[in-house]
Amino acid sequence: xxxxxxxxxxxxxxxxxxxxxxxxxxxxxxxxxxxxxxxxxxxxxxxxxxxxxxxxxxxxxxxxxxxxxxxxxxxxxxxxxxxxxxxxxxxxxxxxxxxxxxxxxxxxxxxxxxxxxxxxxxxxxxxxxxxxxxxxxxxxxxxxx
Numbered sequence: 809x810x811x812x813x814x815x816x817x818x819x820x821x822x823x824x825x826x827x828x829x830x831x832x833x834x835x836x837x838x839x840x841x842x843x844x845x846x847x848x849x850x851x852x853x854x855x856x857x858x859x860x861x862x863x864x865x866x867x868x869x870x871x872x873x874x875x876x877x878x879x880x881x882x883x884x885x886x887x888x889x890x891x892x893x894x895x896x897x898x899x900x901x902x903x904x905x906x907x908x909x910x911x912x913x914x915x916x917x918x919x920x921x922x923x924x925x926x927x928x929x930x931x932x933x934x935x936x937x938x939x940x941x942x943x944x945x946x947x948x949x950x951x952x953x
Contacts, residue, residue, distance in 0.1 A: 809878070811871045814949055815889035819871075819896055822942045825863055829856040833935050841867040842896070874900055881909075882916055890950035894925070897942065922947040 823842035829852050832838040839852045840863025846852065847869040858866070871892060877900045878891050891912070895903045903909055908924045925947040929939040 809883070809885065809888045810875065811868075811892055812885055812889050814886065815871070815892050816867070818889075818893045818942070818945050818949065819867065822897070822938070822945070825860055827857050827859065827863075829854050839863070839866075843867060843870055845870070871896065877904055881912055883912070884916075886952045887912075887916055887950050890925075890946045893942075893946050893949075894928075898928070919951075922951060925950070 820841055825841055826839060829837050829839045831854075832842065836844055837852045837854055838844055839856055840858055840860075843863065843866040844852055845866075847866060874895050875888075875892055877895060878888055881888075881891070883891065891903070894908070906928075908921065908928065911918050911921050911924055925943045926940070929936050929943055933939075
């Protein structure tokens with residue numbers, strides 16, 4: 809399975825496009841639609857610049873690479889897209905170690921997956937409101953029929 813436009817739209821909406829490298833809230837050098845690496849796997853460095861087409865190519869490359877951690881989870885397209893947006897934002901390691909993944913493995917249609925997504929918002933941080941909006945969008949997509 810590959811990312812649909814629904815997944816790409818959520819990521820682009822919440823990441824925003826930046827032509828110049830910047831430090832993201834997690835303290836990492838980032839560019840484009842929130843990418844940390846170029847398609848040749850070299851790290852983004854401060855001072856780097858890209859255009860929107862290059863940023864989208866980087867996003868698609870990264871989504872393909874990160875989607876491997878979702879293989880075998882018996883997800884429909886909306887569930888896959890929702891989880892891939894989460895993985896793009898939080899990372900493969902965080903997803904693989906999460907209670908969210910354990911719930912999905914046990915039952916991908918478990919209604920408590922919505923509350924689990926909404927729990928993962930860094931409560932009390934300056935990013936809580938934005939992450940709550942993002943997790944709500946991901947949860948809505950996950951359960952969209």
